[in-house]
Amino acid sequence: MSVESAAPSRPAPKPSLHKPGSQSALRQLNEQRIVQALATGGPQTQAELARQTGLSTATVSNIVRGMSDSGTVTTSPTTSSGRRALSVALNDNGLVAVGIDIGRRHVRVVLAGPDYRVLCEEAIPLTAGHTAEEGLDAAAELLERLLTESGTPRSALLGAGIGIPGPIDRRTGTVVQGAILPEWVGINILETFSERLRIPVFIDNDANLGALAQVTWGPHSSVENLIFVKIGSGIGAGLILNGALYYGNVGITGELGHTTIDEHGLICRCGNRGCLETVASTATMISLLERTSHRPLTAPDIVQLALGGDTATLRVLDDAGLAIGRAIAHVANLINPELIVLGGSLTGLGDILLDPVRRGLLRHAVPVVGESTTVSMGSLGDRAEALGGVAVVLSQPSLSSS
Structure with missing residues (x-):
């Protein structure tokens, strides 16, 4: 468990059911x-x-x-x-908001007060292919442990903001086809988590929460148009437009990983062919690099190999970065963002990944859009999504004023 201060320096956009600008x-x-x-x-x-x-x-x-x-x-x-x-x-009134990030191989829980100061947090590993019940059990047990260790009574909990790596139909709270966790597809996680945790629950895509965290805890609080791109086993994007998270019609937005890059490419888990994820996800990078490796690799290994100057790793990252930049360019041409932030497990690469992404963006975006858009690495690492979950809870007026 770690205890630290993480108060934001400027105001953040709030996820709102109101139209931006209302x-x-x-x-x-x-x-x-x-x-x-x-x-x-x-x-x-x-x-x-x-x-x-x-x-x-x-x-x-x-x-x-x-x-x-x-x-x-x-x-x-x-x-x-x-x-x-x-x-x-x-007034903080001793109240606490919970942020929970459930990934393909981990769960992270963060507790924070209404003043946006983190009280405690911890992440634990999960088995790949875990079921919704297993993920929920792990999250619930970790939450109870943090409450005990921090001396926080359950009665102080305002609610939990929960992120998962996949599209969620906001009309039903159900995970839909295309999630990194296929075992979760069709499950109403809003209802399931609410029953188990016994507190108000807010479910969202992890990239959306990552975007919200960037403008809450990160150095980008004044930015009103931002794309947060999470690069991992899947590739998703969270969109901040005119100062608010954008959800579209039913909540299925930012599916950047399913942009077609090669129409003759590999079949993607979504059923289409040649999606960005098939050429630029960490899973694809690992698969390519393991062909010449004598051991299984992980995302941290990619970072270590690249920083050490491994030629094959640098080539794989350059190809992936160009593809990601190309996909981002199509979105940038539509919404003209001020800032694009890269998040996920490869943020330690810095310019090794940023440079090809920028080249891809400049090559495929309208010149004035590409030249006026800043691309940077996220500053929150793998904490971003859980911190975004906290921000969702604290943005609910009916809860934060309880």
């Missing part, structure tokens, strides 16, 4: 901005909050009034520069 969504974003200013800067006057957040004093006053009524903050009279003022302090 008054309700705007108010939620502004409220989150004030919460995070108080979380990082401590009690402040309304004038100080206005200066720090860039909001008008009238907007701050109106939002603080509502937050005070809901119990999110406490206000008290004070003086500032010899004048009467109102000091605003954040």
Whole structure:
């Protein structure tokens, strides 16, 4: 178990059922901005909050009034520069949000307070091909252990944001065909996890949560149009558009790994041929490199071999990076993002992977789009998806003000 502070420095977009740009969504974003200013800067006057957040004093006053009524903050009279003022302090009330990331071979659980400070976290391995029941059992047992070790009562839990590597039909909470965990397809994980954990549960694709984490805990909180690309056994993308996660019609968005790269290529697990995953996933890289290796390889081995200058590994990564850049270019041409962030188990490669991705983007994107889009590595490593789960919970007004 690790204990550390991970408070964000700027406000983050919130996953919202409201349309991006609506008054309700705007108010939620502004409220989150004030919460995070108080979380990082401590009690402040309304004038100080206005200066720090860039909001008008009238907007701050109106939002603080509502937050005070809901119990999110406490206000008290004070003086500032010899004048009467109102000091605003954040109430955490001892409440805790849970983030859970379930991958093909791991589960990670994070506990954090309403001030976005991580209380504790831990990751444990899972057997490849695990069932939904096995993944749920592991997550539930790890959560109970962290609650015990941190001295957190169950009554303090606001809810759990849970990410899995696969498309989820948001109408039903069901995993659909194309998931990295085929054993989970057809299972209503929203209902299953809610019954087992006995707290409010919010289910999402892991790439969506990774995107949310980048603009909450990462250095990109001011970015309103972002693509987060998680590269692993599968390749998925989370989209932040106009400051909010984009879900499309039924929630099946960002399936970058199923972009056709080679129409005569290998059959993909989705049933199509020549998808990006068949040429650029870590599973494909490992399969190629094991042909000349005398031992089984893992994603960390790819990083180690590349940093050591292994020629075959560098060639595989260059080919994969170009393909990923090409696929990203098609998305960039549609939405014109400010920033593309690469996440997953290969972030330690730095420019070794970034350079070919950038070349692929520049080669296939409209020139002005490619040249004006920044591509960088994620700063949160394999914690991103679980931290995004925490952010989902804390973005729910009905819970965070409980």
